Amino acid sequence: MTEFKRKKASKKELIIQKASAMFREKGFPATSMRDLADEVGIEAASLYNHIQSKSEILQEIIYRTANDCNIHLDNLDVAQLNSIEKLESLIRFHVQMMIHQFDDYTVMINEWIHLSEPYQTNFITQRRIYVQRMENIIQQGIDHQEIKTVLPYIAMLTILSSVRGLEFWHRSEKHVSPQVIEDNMVAFLINGLKK
Amino acid sequence: MTEFKRKKASKKELIIQKASAMFREKGFPATSMRDLADEVGIEAASLYNHIQSKSEILQEIIYRTANDCNIHLDNLDVAQLNSIEKLESLIRFHVQMMIHQFDDYTVMINEWIHLSEPYQTNFITQRRIYVQRMENIIQQGIDHQEIKTVLPYIAMLTILSSVRGLEFWHRSEKHVSPQVIEDNMVAFLINGLKK
DNA sequence: CCTACCGATCGGTAGG
DNA sequence: CCTACCGATCGGTAGG
Known part of the structure; x- marks a missing residue:
């Protein structure tokens, strides 16, 4: 259980880190969740298992x-x-x-x-x-x-x-x-x- | 003819001026052509009689x-x-x-x-x-x-x-x-x- | 300058 | 974590 939560947390961190780089490079509105998912290596829909929204x-x-x-x-x-x-x-x-x-x-x-x-x-x-x-x-x-x-x-x-x-x-x-x-x-x- | 061109040019200027204020406020990607058209006071499609594209x-x-x-x-x-x-x-x-x-x-x-x-x-x-x-x-x-x-x-x-x-x-x-x-x-x- | 509309893409959800 | 899909909105065009 703890292991599971830690795993989830670290994936969330990865998403945020990649998003930060992309927001910095192209700006928030010009960064799509699909581009972000590509960068993370999963499908766009899967992002929402780790985060609630783009905002x-x-x-x-x-x-x-x-x-x-x-x-x-x-x-x-x-x-x-x-x-x-x-x-x-x-x-x-x-x-x-x-x-x-x-x-x-x-x-x-x-x-x-x-x-x-x-x-x-x-x-x-x-x-x-x-x-x-x-x-x-x-x-x-x-x-x-x-x-x-x-x-x-x-x-x-x-x-x-x-x-x-x-x-x-x-x-x-x-x-x-x-x-x-x-x-x-x-x-x-x-x-x-x-x- | 000259009059017509001047009129078109000044409308184009108005569009660019309004766009500049909106791009500055919200950024280029977050500014929609419909919002811009509202600000200018015409329909979105009509913008394209004066300008070629958002870019x-x-x-x-x-x-x-x-x-x-x-x-x-x-x-x-x-x-x-x-x-x-x-x-x-x-x-x-x-x-x-x-x-x-x-x-x-x-x-x-x-x-x-x-x-x-x-x-x-x-x-x-x-x-x-x-x-x-x-x-x-x-x-x-x-x-x-x-x-x-x-x-x-x-x-x-x-x-x-x-x-x-x-x-x-x-x-x-x-x-x-x-x-x-x-x-x-x-x-x-x-x-x-x-x- | 408008109405009507296009294909593409958006953020996000359902269900498994 | 995926497939399949939603409604909304995007930039832009056709035709008048």
Whole structure:
């Protein structure tokens, strides 16, 4: 019984993983359940023994990934770090998500619009809270005179956008290694913020 | 005859404009020709008196917008400006595209993947050339010691990504005005690059 | 610009 | 996990 459930769970994981790659590549609406079934190696109808609907797959991908982000930020809040160190940790975390959980992270960023209700509204709320917490860290850095006087909103936007831009790098021939990307992006962004 | 053609052209423009807004909002595959027809105020079948296919609309939107970008860069190449001034002009141009041609620009950035062949390959080539020219400007700035020693690739990526990130601002309640956005983004990015 | 309609494909279900 | 199939919707066409 336990064995059976574990087997089912791992097949579900395989489906979600393949779906994530396909949603990332072609987008959620342009990915058909038949294409996904082909990739998994079963018939389309058989997918429904493991998942309830196409929407559920998208929800799982996005909510898990959002959760990873929230957990990192929670840990950061109680860490003994100054604002610059916190921002560096944030930047490195997001860059690493982009590099090592490329499909999931990109799907979250690009496909949340295809979430059905109430999941979409809930996601937007979660995201608003997340970026607000980022802006608070930046504001604290300004207050403590560790960070230049910038609009926290602009700094937050620039950081998250720059990481998102690595999608372009990920699709390209990668003449630059992940570590070089990470270090240069941290240097560029942190240098632009340091006092 | 001329009158007739002008009338047809303007209806075609209306269709493309409405399509651009819908492709931006929901993505190309999730936008149906029936929804588009509703928005224009005619039956779906009637769209085909003005356009040849759904794909053609996407091609028009993306190629026109890419052309605008190329023209700006061409003008910049022959302008009497130093590297920093050229970069500032580039940043302001892209921010303004994002603000004033929001639908078209966002569709180009997000929906090019849904271009059919040979249009997709052609677009990718055009884009590769464009970003190479941007990197050349940055490299010249480094050579002339106007710009910090950064990887031109990272700087280019950060600039274009930051502008793209304004999509988030555009969707939000806009507590910050376009002019403030533009000036702060220029300041933040240029400051990060100046020697 | 419309009515009427086409074949293809979609997400998903029934039943085994 | 499969075969067989459903109703809905898709992009697009014929004919007027």
